[in-house]
Amino acid sequence: MKKWLLYLLIALALYFFPWLFPSSYYVHMAQGFLYTYIVVAGLNLLVGLSGQLSLGHAGFYAIGAYVTGLCTVAGVPFLLSLLLGVLICAGAGGLVAMLSLRAKGPYLAMVTIAFGLLVEIVANRWVEVTGGPAGLYLPEAKLFGLGLGTVSYYWFIAVIALVVTVLIDNLFTSRYGRTFRAMGNSEVAAATAGVHVRNWKVLAFAISACTAGLGGALFAFQNAYFNSDTFTFDKSILFLVGVIVGGAGTRLGPLVGTIVIFLLPQWVQSLYNYHLLIFGGILLLSLIALPEGIVGGIQRIFKQRNQYSGTPSLPAPDSDGPSQMGSRDGADLNVQAAVMEFDGFRAVDAIDLQIKGSEVRGLIGPNGSGKSTTVNMLSGVYVPTKGKLSWKGVDVTSFPPHRMAAAGITRTFQNLQLFHELTVLENVMLGFHLHYRKGFAANILHTPGFLREESHFRAEAMRLLQFVGLAEKAGEQAAALSYGQQRLVEIARALATKPDLLILDEPAAGASLYEVDNIVRVIRKVKDSGIAILLVEHHMEIVMNVCDTITVLDFGKKIAEGDPAFIKNHPQVIEAYLGGEEVTKLVVG
Amino acid sequence: MLSVNNVRVHYGMAEALRGVNLQVAKGEVVALIGRNGAGKTTLLKAITGLVKLREGEIHFQGKRISGMPAHEIMRLGIGHVPQGRQVFGDQTVEDNLILGAYTKIKQQPRQVREWLEREYTRFPRLKERAKQMAGTLSGGEQQMLALSRALMSDPELLVLDEPSMGLSPLYVKLILDTVTQLRSEGKTILLVEQLAAAALAISDRAYVLSSGQVEMSGAADELLHDEKVVRTYLGA
Amino acid sequence: MLQAIVSGLILGSIYAIIAQGYYITFVTNRTMNFGQGDFLMLGALVGLTTLGTVTSAGMNLFVSVLVTMVVVAAAMAMLGWGLERGAIRPLGHVLSVGWILSTVAVSLMIRNIAMLIWGRNVIPFPSPFGDEVYRFGSVGITKHEIFVAICAIVIMACLFFFLNRSLLGKALAAVAFNPDAASLMGINPRRMAVLAFALSSMLAGVGGILVGPITNTAFFMGATLGLKAFAAAIIGGLTNPLGILIGGLLLGVIEQVFSLYSSAYKDASAFLLILIVLIFMPQGLLGKKVKEKF
Numbered sequence A: 001m002k003k004w005l006l007y008l009l010i011a012l013a014l015y016f017f018p019w020l021f022p023s024s025y026y027v028h029m030a031q032g033f034l035y036t037y038i039v040v041a042g043l044n045l046l047v048g049l050s051g052q053l054s055l056g057h058a059g060f061y062a063i064g065a066y067v068t069g070l071c072t073v074a075g076v077p078f079l080l081s082l083l084l085g086v087l088i089c090a091g092a093g094g095l096v097a098m099l100s101l102r103a104k105g106p107y108l109a110m111v112t113i114a115f116g117l118l119v120e121i122v123a124n125r126w127v128e129v130t131g132g133p134a135g136l137y138l139p140e141a142k143l144f145g146l147g148l149g150t151v152s153y154y155w156f157i158a159v160i161a162l163v164v165t166v167l168i169d170n171l172f173t174s175r176y177g178r179t180f181r182a183m184g185n186s187e188v189a190a191a192t193a194g195v196h197v198r199n200w201k202v203l204a205f206a207i208s209a210c211t212a213g214l215g216g217a218l219f220a221f222q223n224a225y226f227n228s229d230t231f232t233f234d235k236s237i238l239f240l241v242g243v244i245v246g247g248a249g250t251r252l253g254p255l256v257g258t259i260v261i262f263l264l265p266q267w268v269q270s271l272y273n274y275h276l277l278i279f280g281g282i283l284l285l286s287l288i289a290l291p292e293g294i295v296g297g298i299q300r301i302f303k304q305r306n307q308y309s310g311t312p313s314l315p316a317p318d319s320d321g322p323s324q325m326g327s328r329d330g331a332d333l334n335v336q337a338a339v340m341e342f343d344g345f346r347a348v349d350a351i352d353l354q355i356k357g358s359e360v361r362g363l364i365g366p367n368g369s370g371k372s373t374t375v376n377m378l379s380g381v382y383v384p385t386k387g388k389l390s391w392k393g394v395d396v397t398s399f400p401p402h403r404m405a406a407a408g409i410t411r412t413f414q415n416l417q418l419f420h421e422l423t424v425l426e427n428v429m430l431g432f433h434l435h436y437r438k439g440f441a442a443n444i445l446h447t448p449g450f451l452r453e454e455s456h457f458r459a460e461a462m463r464l465l466q467f468v469g470l471a472e473k474a475g476e477q478a479a480a481l482s483y484g485q486q487r488l489v490e491i492a493r494a495l496a497t498k499p500d501l502l503i504l505d506e507p508a509a510g511a512s513l514y515e516v517d518n519i520v521r522v523i524r525k526v527k528d529s530g531i532a533i534l535l536v537e538h539h540m541e542i543v544m545n546v547c548d549t550i551t552v553l554d555f556g557k558k559i560a561e562g563d564p565a566f567i568k569n570h571p572q573v574i575e576a577y578l579g580g581e582e583v584t585k586l587v588v589g
Numbered sequence B: 001m002l003s004v005n006n007v008r009v010h011y012g013m014a015e016a017l018r019g020v021n022l023q024v025a026k027g028e029v030v031a032l033i034g035r036n037g038a039g040k041t042t043l044l045k046a047i048t049g050l051v052k053l054r055e056g057e058i059h060f061q062g063k064r065i066s067g068m069p070a071h072e073i074m075r076l077g078i079g080h081v082p083q084g085r086q087v088f089g090d091q092t093v094e095d096n097l098i099l100g101a102y103t104k105i106k107q108q109p110r111q112v113r114e115w116l117e118r119e120y121t122r123f124p125r126l127k128e129r130a131k132q133m134a135g136t137l138s139g140g141e142q143q144m145l146a147l148s149r150a151l152m153s154d155p156e157l158l159v160l161d162e163p164s165m166g167l168s169p170l171y172v173k174l175i176l177d178t179v180t181q182l183r184s185e186g187k188t189i190l191l192v193e194q195l196a197a198a199a200l201a202i203s204d205r206a207y208v209l210s211s212g213q214v215e216m217s218g219a220a221d222e223l224l225h226d227e228k229v230v231r232t233y234l235g236a
Numbered sequence C: 001m002l003q004a005i006v007s008g009l010i011l012g013s014i015y016a017i018i019a020q021g022y023y024i025t026f027v028t029n030r031t032m033n034f035g036q037g038d039f040l041m042l043g044a045l046v047g048l049t050t051l052g053t054v055t056s057a058g059m060n061l062f063v064s065v066l067v068t069m070v071v072v073a074a075a076m077a078m079l080g081w082g083l084e085r086g087a088i089r090p091l092g093h094v095l096s097v098g099w100i101l102s103t104v105a106v107s108l109m110i111r112n113i114a115m116l117i118w119g120r121n122v123i124p125f126p127s128p129f130g131d132e133v134y135r136f137g138s139v140g141i142t143k144h145e146i147f148v149a150i151c152a153i154v155i156m157a158c159l160f161f162f163l164n165r166s167l168l169g170k171a172l173a174a175v176a177f178n179p180d181a182a183s184l185m186g187i188n189p190r191r192m193a194v195l196a197f198a199l200s201s202m203l204a205g206v207g208g209i210l211v212g213p214i215t216n217t218a219f220f221m222g223a224t225l226g227l228k229a230f231a232a233a234i235i236g237g238l239t240n241p242l243g244i245l246i247g248g249l250l251l252g253v254i255e256q257v258f259s260l261y262s263s264a265y266k267d268a269s270a271f272l273l274i275l276i277v278l279i280f281m282p283q284g285l286l287g288k289k290v291k292e293k294f
Helices: A002-020 A024-049 A057-073 A078-099 A105-125 A150-172 A175-185 A187-192 A197-220 A233-246 A253-289 A293-302 A371-378 A401-407 A424-435 A440-445 A448-468 A483-496 A513-528 A540-546 A564-568 A571-578 A581-588 B040-047 B070-075 B093-100 B109-122 B124-128 B139-151 B169-184 B196-201 B220-225 B227-233 C002-029 C036-056 C061-091 C098-118 C143-165 C167-177 C179-183 C189-215 C222-236 C241-259 C263-280
Strands: A331-342 A345-357 A360-364 A386-391 A409-411 A501-505 A532-536 A549-554 A557-562 B002-011 B014-024 B029-033 B055-060 B078-081 B157-161 B188-192 B205-210 B213-219 C133-136 C139-142
Touching: A002 A024, A002 A150, A024 A057, A024 A150, A024 A175, A024 A197, A024 A233, A024 A253, A057 A078, A057 A105, A057 A197, A057 A233, A078 A105, A078 A197, A078 C263, A105 A233, A105 C222, A105 C263, A150 A175, A150 A197, A150 A440, A175 A187, A175 A197, A175 A424, A175 A440, A187 A197, A187 A401, A233 A253, A233 A293, A233 C098, A233 C222, A253 A293, A253 C061, A253 C098, A331 A371, A345 A371, A345 A386, A345 A532, A345 A557, A360 A371, A360 A540, A371 A409, A371 A501, A371 A532, A401 A409, A424 A448, A424 A483, A440 A448, A448 A483, A448 A513, A483 A501, A483 A513, A513 A532, A513 A540, A532 A540, A540 A564, A549 A564, A549 A571, A557 A564, A557 A571, B002 B040, B014 B029, B014 B040, B014 B055, B014 B213, B029 B040, B029 B196, B040 B157, B040 B188, B070 B078, B070 C179, B078 B139, B093 B109, B093 B139, B093 C167, B109 B124, B109 B139, B124 B139, B139 B157, B139 B169, B169 B188, B196 B220, B205 B220, B213 B220, B220 B227, C002 C036, C002 C139, C002 C143, C002 C167, C002 C189, C002 C222, C002 C241, C036 C061, C036 C098, C036 C189, C036 C222, C061 C098, C061 C189, C133 C143, C139 C143, C143 C167, C143 C189, C143 C241, C167 C179, C167 C189, C179 C189, C189 C222, C222 C241, C222 C263, C241 C263
Parallel strands: A360 A532, A360 A549, A409 A501, A501 A532, B029 B188, B029 B205, B078 B157, B157 B188
Antiparallel strands: A331 A345, A331 A386, A549 A557, B002 B014, B002 B055, B205 B213, C133 C139
C-alpha cells in the first residue's frame, strides 16, 4: 500500500531527526513544530472541511494545557491527565458549538472570540489555580514511570502527531469527511439528504477542540513550565493563518501552513523590531497571491484534486432501476390549511393538499404564487405559521428537513444546491446518509467493515447515476457539469435517500432542449418505480404529460385542482397563468 | 441604437447564452419572449453589464459597452427595471426615486425635481405613498416604483424585465398600459415578458429566445399569428 | 454606582463610535476591518503628536483640538482607502474568511510601524482640557468626559444624518440593500466600498483621540478596544446603527459596574454579556433576521 509506505517514511524521518540534528535547540523546535501542526490540522477540519470558523482556538489550547498540567500536579499519571485534558476540550468544543448554533458569520466569529478571551482572562486572573502570568511549574512528563527527556519527549510527540495525521487523513477520506464537506458547501442540501446538521456541527467543533487541547497539553510539558501569556487572541489568529495560508480543506495544507506560521517567525525573530511588519506583509501578499492557500494554489495549477474516489470502477448494470429505491409503502401526505407568513405577508394562504400512493402531482402557478414556499414547507425548510402537515398518520408539521428526509420526503432545489467540492459520485453517496450503519470509530480507523460499506454504497450510487444517465461523469467535480446534468445529479442524490415522496422544484429550468428530454425520461422512470412525485414546473408540456393531478396556486391560494384536461380548460387557471387571455384582452382592449 | 452581436454567457460550465444577435432601433418597442430559463434575463443583464460576456460585443449608440461595469453603462442613458422589481425596501418611495436620478441630480437638480413630479403624475399612488418604506408597498405598487425609478434618469433606452411577474391582472394592465403610453411618447423599449400575447400586442418587433439562442424573430403581429409561437408560448 | 454608570456611558459612547465603523463596511460589502483597534491606536498616537505640535505652535485650545481632529480624520480616511484597495479588493470574493486575516495582517504591520515611530512605552495622553473634575452630587465628571460626550453626540448625529438624509448615504444604503440594483442606478459599488472603509477608519481614528486620555496610549493599546467595539456591534446587531449605539452604551455601563467589584470581572463581563445575548438573540438586540430562500 502506497499510503502506508509514505507513513513509514515519515515515521523513519521523524525517528532519525534527533541524530540528523543533534542539538537540543533543533529538537525543541521540532517539538514545537509538531504540536502546532496538530492544532492546525484539527482546525483545518473545522474551517476547511465543515465550513465553520473559530477565532478562539487558543482557548481550547489553553484548556488542554491547564487541565493536563493541573491533573499531573495533583498526582494523576501523565498519560491519564492528557486523556482527561483532551476529553474536557472535546466537551468545551461541543459547548461552544451549542452556544453558537443559531449564530452565523460574524456572530459565530464573535462567539468564538468571546470564548477564547474568557479563557484567557480566567488563565490570567485566577492566579491561585493557574499561576497566571507568573506561570505554572509542572513535574516531568512520565510514561509508565519512565521520565521523558528532551529527545524521548520529542519521540512521544512525534508518535502522537503521526497517529493524529493518520486519523485525520482517514477522516478526510471517510463518510465523515464527506459529510463535513457537504455541510460546508450547502447546509440545506445536507439537511434534506438527512444530515442532522446541528449534531454534525457540534461534532466538528468537538473534534477540532480535541486536537487543539492535545496540542496545548503537549506544549505545556515541553519545558515543564508555561504561563498565561501564550493564550492570546493573536494565537488564535495565528492558528487560523496556518490553515488559510496552507490551504483550507486540503490534506497537506496544515503541514505547509505550520511551516509558515512556526518556522517563519523563528527566522525573522532576529529582526525583532520588524518581525510583525514582515510577518504581516508576507501574510497579506500570500492571501492576495494565493487566495486558496499554498497547497490549494498548487493543486489548482496541476488541476488534480486530492480526492480519493478517482475514477470508480463500473459495476455491471444489473437492472434498469435502482434496487429497493423507496420503502414502497407509498406516499400519504395530508396538508391541512397550511399558512406561511413573512412579516405579515401571506405567501401561502390556507392550502389543503393530499398526495397518496405513487401519484405524480403537478404544482403550478404564476411566479410568486407560493409554489416555492409550499415546497419549503413540505421539505421542512420552513415551519408553517398555521395549519397541519401529516405524513403516514404522523404529525410532521414542525419536522426539520433531516427528519422529513428520514420520514421519506426529500427534494431537489430550483437554485441548484449541489456539494460543489465533491465529485458527482460523492454527491450521490451523501444521499445514502440515512442508510449508513458504520459509526465514527469504524470511519476514522478505516476498518474492513467501513471499507465494505463504502464500496457497497459506491456501487449503489453508481447504479443511481446509471439510472439518470450520468455514470460516465461519476468522477467529475459536481460544479463542472452543465445545468441539466446538475439537476439530474440532484435527482439521483434525492433518490439515494430512498424517499416515498420526491419533490422536484423546477427540474427543467435552465436545461437545454436535449437535457429537458432527458430529465423528463428520468421523471417517468422514477414514476414507474412507484415513488410519488410533487413536480413544480413551468414547462407546460412536461406538467401536462407527466402529471396525474395538477394543483394550481395563485396569490398563495389553491385556485384549482384536477387532471390535466380539466386544468387546461379551467377559466380561472387560464386567466391567472396559462395564456393570460383576460389580461391580453384588458391590455389590447 | 442597441446592437448585440454573437453574445455568449456562461455560468460556471453551464452555457446560458449561445451566440445571440439582436438589434433595437430608436423609437422601437422590442419584445423578448421565451420560457423560464431560456436566457431572457441573462441577456438583459449582459446588456446592462451585470453579467460578463464570454464572447461577442454589445454596442449602444455606436459605443462599445460590453466589458464596461454596470454603473458606467447606466450613465450612458439606459434604464433597467430588474426582474422582481428590486426596490430598495428599507428606504422611502421618494428616496428610491431620487436614487433613480443618482447620476443626474448633481448636475441638474431642477430637472430632477420636474421628473419627480412627472413620475408622481404618472402614478399618483406613488405620491400618496412618498414617505412610506418601499418594502411595505404591494407588488403592483413596487412595480410602479421600479418603473418610475428607472425613468427618473430620463433614459434613452428602457429595459424591462418581466414587469407583470407576480401581479394581479389589473396591475398587469396598468403596467402594460404604461408601456404603451411610453411607446407613444417615442421611448425605445426592450421588454422581456412571460405573457407572450400581451407582450406581442404592444411591441413593434419581437425575438423568441429558446435555450440561449434566438429561435425566431420578426414583426410582432406576424409572430402573434405564427402557428408555432401560438402553440408553444400562447398556451392556446 | 451612579458614578460607574456615568463613566460607563462615556466609555460606551466611544465603543459605539468605533463600532459604527464595523457596521458601515459590513452592510456595504460584508467585510469588516478586524484591525479596527490598531487603526484606533494609530489615530490616538497621530492625534497626540499633532496636538503636541499644534499647541506648541501656540494655537488656541479649541482650534488646536479641531485641527487635530481634522488631521487624524484625513489621515485615517487615506488609510481606510488604502486598506480597501490593498487588502480587501484584491481578495476578490468576500465569502471567504480571507478578509479577516488580510485586515489583521495590515493591522500587524501598522502596530509594528507605530512601535518603531512612537517606541514601546506607554505614552501619557494628557487631555487638552486638563483633568479638572466637575461634581454633580455624588458624581464626578472630568472636562475630558464632557468633551467625549459632546463629541459622541455630534458624531452620532452627523453619522445618522449622513446615512439617512444625504444622497451619498442613501446610495450607501442602496448598495447595502442590493448591490446589483444599486449599480443599475449608476452607483459605483466599489467606490462605495472605499467610502465605507474610509469612513470606518475615520471613526476609529476619532475614537482613538477620545479614548487616548482615558486609557493612555501605546502601540499595543488597540487589540482589546477593537474587540470590545466589535462585541458592542454584535450585541446591538451588526445591521442596525441604533442597535450598535445601544450595544456600545450597554457594554460600557456593564463593564464599569463590574469593575466596582474587580478588574477581572470587568474584562470578563463584556464577553459573558455577548455570549448571553447571542444565545437568546442570535442576530443581536436589534439586528435583522434574514430568511433564506431556496
